[in-house]
Amino acid sequence: MKAKEIQDLIDFIAKSGLNKVNIETEEFKISVKRDPDQKVKYVKDSGAASAPAPVAAPQPLPAPAAAAPATPSAPAAPAANDESKYVAIKAPMIGTFYRSSTPESPSFVNVGDEVKQGQVICIIEAMKLFNEIESEVSGKIVKVLVDNASPVEYDQPLFLVDPS
Incomplete structure (x- = not known):
């Protein structure tokens, strides 16, 4: 197709x-x-x-699909204890992840930034459509898990947020 x-x-x-x-x-x-x-x-x-x-x-x-999950699960296991108190914001679709609206623009959010529920945190491009992705939780960005202009899968964690 x-x-x-x-x-x-x-x-x-x-x-x-x-x-x-x-x-x-x-x-x-x-x-x-x-x-x-x-x-x-x-x-x-x-x-x-x-x-x-x-x-x-x-x-x-x-x-x-059977081969893909085997690789990420091994490195994620030791880090799970440290990151268990954080909430992961996940990709709602597949596409290309962008941290800003244009290459010249600053990132929507950076590590240490406070975000509110509904705030735009990134863009995912899928088939020439640029979809603004909003935060599902309020809190502080602890970690950005995806590089700019990288492909992402559905339900892939993008950010870790400390909701406290």
Whole structure:
């Protein structure tokens, strides 16, 4: 399935009012789900266009998925004790993670910054749509877990926040 076909599918779902669609073939598996109450601002090519649209989350076939979790779990185990009091803000979609709206702009948040629930903390680009990601919790940014302009997966931790 080409990117244009996926975008057309997402546009169709947004217009139809459907909240969830699953498509599975021999070559791929795609699940598109949106929360009708979710407030996500979409900006296309740095313009000011806002449109509620679903989030596409292509899922890998079972073979690659089994190999991926094995690598991150080993280094995360020793650090889990130190970071257990922190809340992880996770990626709500797959795409490319950006800490600022443009390369020249300062980062939305840095380590040590206080954030409030609903504050924009980063952008994730998915299929030429720039999605502002808002903080789910209030607190202090303790750690940025992803490098700028890096690809991220659905539910991947992006930031650690100390809610106290």
